[in-house]
Amino acid sequence: MIAMNFSNAIAARAARASRIAFASLMICLSSAGPWLSGQEPDRPAAPSAERPQPASRLFLTDGGWIAGNLLDSDNGQRIHWQSPRFVGPFQFQRERISSIQFPSPENVIRPRGEFCFEMAGGDSFFGRLIGIDRQGLHVESDRIGKATIVPEFLQRVFRWNLGNELLYLGPDGLAGWSESMGTSHWRDDGCQPFTNQPNTAIFRDFALPARVAMELELSWTTKPDFVLAFGVNGDEPVIKRAFRMEVWESELVLQREVERAADLVILQSLESGPGRVRIQVLLDQEAGRMVVYAASGEPLADMLLPAKKQQVYPGIRLKNNRGDVRLERLRISRWSGAAATASDINHARVLLTDGTVRTGEITEYDAATGQCTLVHDGQSSVLSFDQLAEIIRVNNASPARRVPRDFRVTWLDGTRLSGQLDRIQDGRIDLRCPAIQEPMLIARDGMRSMVVLSGLETADETPLPQFVATLQIPATDPDTLLRGYLEESSAMPGASCLQWRPLASSVASRLVPEVSGQIVYREPPPPPPKQPRGRPQPLAPNRGGIDSLLDALTEASKYLARSAAAPKAADAKGYLHLNSGDTLPCEILEIDEEGVHIRTEVTDTRLVPHQRIKAAELGSTTSIPKLNKAKRERLLTLPRMQKSSPPTHLLCSANGDFLRGRIVAMNDRTIRLEVRLEEKDVPRGFVNQIIWLHPESLSENSDSPGDTGLVTRVQALRNDGVRVTFNAEQFQGQVLSGTSDVLGPCRVDIALTDRILLGNAIEQAAAELAYQRWRLQNAVEPRFVQEEGKAGSDTSPGTDSPLVGQPAPDFKLDQLDGKPFQLAEQRGKIVVLDFWATWCGPCMQAMPEVERTVAEFADRGVELFAVNLEETENQIQQTIERHKLKVNVLLDRDGVVAQRYAATAIPQTLVIDQQGKVVRLFVGGGPKLSEQLRQAIQALLDQSPAVP
């Protein structure tokens, strides 16, 4: 709505925003590190070898990655890395590494030391300032010890937590936040509030004073669409009138709408896909002003729009409209309201704790006297150290900034240091940082990431081996994805014969035997083009490398599922599909009790037992006809009565018909099938496919092969559609060989192989195959309504039905004695309708009770009518006589009235008042029925005068 009103304002404001001259104490953030996240594990430092962090991940420049642990390295050029998926460690070449990410701990502690030091090149750390002289700034820090900052590199020093100025530094989890509507769609993800649920909001009361400075960072993985409201309480009207940062289409805007005015500024444009925004906000709630800067210090907006009665509200609210959003950092501090003047920019200066700005440089500080010397235009003056809030130097032109660096290492407390990595040892890293004079030994504890800064500089000269593939572990959502190749090897205890050499590593390592994943040699063929009916599909840009491979893989399972036997080996007389996904071209000779007898060139095996088989194709090349969902479900639903005698096979005919049954035997001419306990013969030529339904898998404890951990099961997917599963024993030349318990010895040439599935990925992939999805399903069990009234908890039982309170639907029915009956004629009386049938035990138990209860009110205008559901008069008469009942029976011969009264479960007893309105509806009889019925009738009689 607002967007409509603002169509003009957008352009005007955007232009205006760029004109605003900004300067303040908060804008000098050009090189600020992540010093606001303030997270560090609250535990003693220890060498990483003793405390492995398996969630660490190393990312490679080729797009691959590997989970594992960083090991000690004697130089920075080879990073040693141990993955739990492999027996031995890899040695990754530095220039092939993109970054290493370490897991976030659960505990949070603040940075230590009163000052934050920021240096050229993005480095920063926290500590104490112990002196300034010509050599530079002498500092002491818990993280790096005593150090000297080279003057040319210094950019800014400031007291980051000045007195009471800091109001909040976080985020520190969801504590303190409350979710609107009481839902719990937000979660605490490494102390950061996160949600991917649409239309959910969190609010927190920060007890914001009138003027605050805030720095915040939000990120998302899909499309951003959020609203951040500043200076609010939980009330909707207040939120509506607050300063709001919102995403409009692809732009981040600041907007406010008060009584009769509105304003809007476009802050920046946002791209779709993963992203983040880091901004700085100054908010003056008394004046109704909000100033926004980018993290770089670039001014984005200065909006002054007070409401008529400007009030100070204590909180912030973040709402996710769509997609996902994560609050990565939030720092709130008091703001004096004073801003530095524009002329201050580009000059070295100091800020004092009282908010004043002094141009000049501090050349000296002596901790013993507590005095510093400020020099400006050759004149020096003395300042007290305690007055200093911030020192800003302008070193933009310094050539020292361009010193090359190998790594940037960041810690969770906000320390960021870059330089040359000499060694990793004993839980410490040796880092030479150009901004620091001394070489440093820094504890790895609390490390967040290591980023390689100088990438691949020299082209790799070594020729690639012939069969390069991508290893993924696990196959979906892999924690390890490595380009590389298999090296020759044989299986040995505790290690598989699959020895993997990543292209980025100078050594190979064997996979552990129980691994689950896949090796992809060739991207699967593109899915067949969709023909006419659909819209033309835009072509996906080919990004090449692993990206496109991953894209293709997600398509691959669909493709393979669609056409399980699409690429056919030539001249196959038939195919046998196993539960494990194996696809064998073979001649199917016979079926008997033991299994299927085959003849094939792939293996010497002649008999495959039933429990291993999923489907047989008897020779024809036509695939299974498509069924719509309803038909397919019907075909695969096992009725309750057949549970103890389920069909075991599904026959599919050449012309698309299906028949369920149990194959007793098959020879070259006939299939003998037991259908509902009767044996029938079907000419074999009529049948194209036979699917094994394996009803035993309906029971919960059906066993799957699973991995023993002793051998590595592999499934090779050949490019002709043949799939073979076996225990891999050796890789030699380009042949992977092993043994299958069904097929005997197996050999696979990887030159003919598209993919090799490993371990449990075989079953996962098999489950996606076309035949595997033909599985029986148990019919839904009926739910018996056994509502026995909720006396005690519910003061008026029988009022749950939507019919209650509604006019009772009128109807006409014959009575048992043949007389007609119409409900409308009963107006003025209280009518009790009891829906029943003679076959319904609970009805027959309830009816005498109902009769007796209603009889108590017989002289007060209360009538009972028992509506019988679709039974013959004779049957009803017999039952009434047997039970000696004296009720007026209405014959609902076709069940229409029961339907009208939604009597899906009987007995259903209704009370209709004198005005023809339903006041109670009881389902299921039960011991409390008569008492509840009596109360309901009594209450009606109490309300109205006695019927004349």
Next chain:
Amino acid sequence: MRQSIEIPRRMVVDRSDRLGAMQATPLSRGAFLRLLGLGWLTGWIKPNTVVGQPPNARIGEQVPRDVREMYERGLQYLAKSQSEKGDWPNGGGETGPGVVGMALMVFLASGEDPNFGLYSNNVRRAVRSILGGIDKRTGFMGHSMYHHGFGMLGLAEAYGTVDDRNLWPANAKDNLSIGAGLELAVRAAITSQKKNPLGAWRYSPDSNDADTSVSGAVLVGLLAARNAGIEVPDAAIDKAISYYQKMTSPSGQVGYSGGFGGFDESFARISIASLVYAIARRRDLNEFKATVGYLSQRLENSIATPNYPDYTRYYQAQALFQGDVDVWEKWNKLLIRHLKQSQNADGSFPSQFGLTAGTALSCLALALNFRFLPIYER
């Protein structure tokens, strides 16, 4: 009094070459039917009675190998686990003359010669165990009328088959013969029925109420005794049958005890009622037809009923066999398939009544395939 029954040789049937007997049948074109399970209506599949089995292979000519193997293993389990005294004290669950009677019938139904065959010693021990438990004054076998009924049935099946002369040691005194024991047992059952206002039986011989489950045990025992030549008053049978008629609803369901409220679906009770009508030669009754109809229409429902499954199958096998042998043949396949999965490695069958009763009930359900017991005669 029946003097003797010729014991047929145990039938040994080769596994038939089913495929050899199969022939393709010329079929109408396009005969696959789109609707599930209705294919044969249009002729693309044919009942195999046309082309498969020879027409004379109706009853018991071919005993499936699975049945023979399962039965054999069950027999061996019972033979091994029987005590010297002739009972089965270690099977867990139910013990007593009823269980011994059931197990005795398993030996008798095996086709082995009860006097000289493989299990003759087991047979004699079991018979001695039952006879030894009979109260010579009242004729009651103890435990409950369930046990009395099944013990009586075991004795009736042994009577005329097991040679009394070899039963007891030569110098033993005061031991009952099978005939005398059976006479006593029948008399106790009749006495109990006479005292019962409903003309049937309940757990205690002195009960005033009755149920269709206990009554089935006793009534089948009485009918077997009558078939064996023991005098059982017609009035007693008629009264008991009349009780069952009252407990049978027009739908074929059979109540349990008392009056209204018991008509839930119990395949065991329906089978019991159906069986007693048949053995009492009252196939003319509507109630009989209703029970047979009920069972026949729900063959696939009952095989794994959660309520007393082995007890149910024991009766249902006989009821279907007596009620409609074609239906029984179908159901029998299901039974074999089901029991094959549940038999333990030692040959026993698990049951809530213990391994002895479980094995006996399951074997006897299969024994219809051999039909050597007189009670199985149609």
